[in-house]
Amino acid sequence: MMLRCGTMVDHLETEPLSRAWNFSAGPAAIPEAVLKRAQSELLDWNGSGASVMELSHRGKPFMELAARAEADLRDLMSIPDGYRVLFLQGGATQHFAQIPMNLTPEGGSADYIVTGHWGEKAVREAAPYVTARVAGSSVDANYLQLPARESWDLDPGASYVHITTNETIHGVEMRDIPDVGDVPLVADMSSDILSAPVDVSRFGLIYAGAQKNIGPSGLVVMIVRDDLLKRPGRPMAKIFRYAEHAANDSMLNTPNTWGWYLAGLTFQWLKEQGGLAAMGERNRIKADTLYAAIDGSDGYYRAPIAHAARSRMNVPFTIHEPALDAVFVKESGDAGLLALKGHKALGGLRASLYNAVPLEAVEALTAFMRDFANRHC
């Protein structure tokens, strides 16, 4: 709907909500069904007489939970044989450093395609361990678009090519998996994993912090091709070596058992929702709904990212009058729409539309946006 100042719009629901619509960039919304299940069994899981958090990770009940979570993820993502799934700690940031420790020899090099804040950080954290070549970047375009594949200067001798499939802060998403030849493609999918089907066989390694589309913070899920686990890497403690984690089924030391449990519940929920094809379609509709409200606002709201690069997961936008940002954040919060403030690096506003954010939330947001524009002409 076209929005003009002064247009009358239906008034917003003002009943207090017990749960808000949560647009947080991460830690982010978790499916309510998952939270309710966790709540119901928080003191007595699986008839054990104890919380899942109070049980040994090496006991049979938790081992079964862990195996089922992996099996469900394999099923959801159609992970081929020849890939291992790891449940790790440290956040994606730690793995910015740990990936080159594992995949490159001393003196080796790797190529990075930098499309925003997180790609920059991946380069910085990798630098002590590898010659981290920026082989493609859209920094000169202020990360408002993706660097064209033709502009990438890839080194065929690189140990890997690193991409960030979705930039949480800049709101830029790389939907097409780039062809990088025989060099393994490594992807930080922290903020778009499980948001749509993806061809895992195109990647050497996929990793994701859990706190956007998987579960609570403090867990990293990694999918890694067997041959990469056989690379010698460099001298380091066992605890940093992915091959050791794989050989120990991610129980080289005590894992984040609560995170693993909630990830497993989320994977079950995703299967109940129809899997990733269904989620992909829902996420497309959610993003289209919000971008349409922005683009159709006659310039009241603006989404700065080039259309082809717009993220379905994180939608940064601005108001034509920046002084209204703070008003928008305050009033939307009062209306039960949480965490719409933009990242401090960019300012403005941002709505994150992860899997656990339903279309209903997006519709509540667009209704609020129309009402807000009407009230603050």
Add this chain to the structure above:
Amino acid sequence: MMLRCGTMVDHLETEPLSRAWNFSAGPAAIPEAVLKRAQSELLDWNGSGASVMELSHRGKPFMELAARAEADLRDLMSIPDGYRVLFLQGGATQHFAQIPMNLTPEGGSADYIVTGHWGEKAVREAAPYVTARVAGSSVDANYLQLPARESWDLDPGASYVHITTNETIHGVEMRDIPDVGDVPLVADMSSDILSAPVDVSRFGLIYAGAQKNIGPSGLVVMIVRDDLLKRPGRPMAKIFRYAEHAANDSMLNTPNTWGWYLAGLTFQWLKEQGGLAAMGERNRIKADTLYAAIDGSDGYYRAPIAHAARSRMNVPFTIHEPALDAVFVKESGDAGLLALKGHKALGGLRASLYNAVPLEAVEALTAFMRDFANRHC
């Protein structure tokens, strides 16, 4: 009470318990009051309309939670000024490696006092980063006692001296803080932190995996003296540098927010219990009760550790007839006493008596032990 085969004992309560008595070595029992609080606010924390897991760690409400948890820990442990408290990830095992990365220069050395499995592992994980000298060990005594202080061969030029104050598997506890001169003392307190008052000023660095006396797995609490944060360490990614975590109030990247939250609730619970002096007294009574039942069993049960080294937190014991171990584990489990199987490295039985295990649980265990001995003469 002296126990002899054939003695009649009161029969055990056979009503089903909704919550079992949990003697798990870790992940371990969490105070029921903490779990109930977490359960009650799992979907709506602090009036936010969202779970604490769904909120940004950089938002004001979580920052306040985080600061309060630190303040309560400082209060509980009387942590002096000049020490920083960090909330990290990776388990103690990762910090076996990360501590030498931070505290020693290239080519440096550190002294390790090895009193069991975890001390051995600390040495192995440190070895890629430092000359890890075993300056004292009780391996020749099968870790059944502590190596006498006089036997330690300390190097005054070491970057630090590392001890494991409580060995979770071997059940050996170092209650007296050793004098190691001017070299900073570094202590893995994973399994006895917060179990009694401790003079923090005697240590350079204290660290503990949370999953015994603090909260769920996936969180490490570290207390580190400021001067150690100023050591240059060696070239490494920022994410591995404690000084960076300190400079960013443990929010260099997204922390384990759920773990931090539950740790905070546990610290509040400990204060309500009367603090560490009260806990220390309770833990003494609990351990005395169990050791007395073992020692008073006329050899039916045996605790192998030398009296002066016996852990108050983890009590390994055996039955005179090893074939009864499996029967004991099965029957105790059926009676609502969880996780009494010994670690696979040692066999036998083990009861962990962390803060969240009440005296009532220990009394239920000793009553069961008497009954078991009576039935399986």
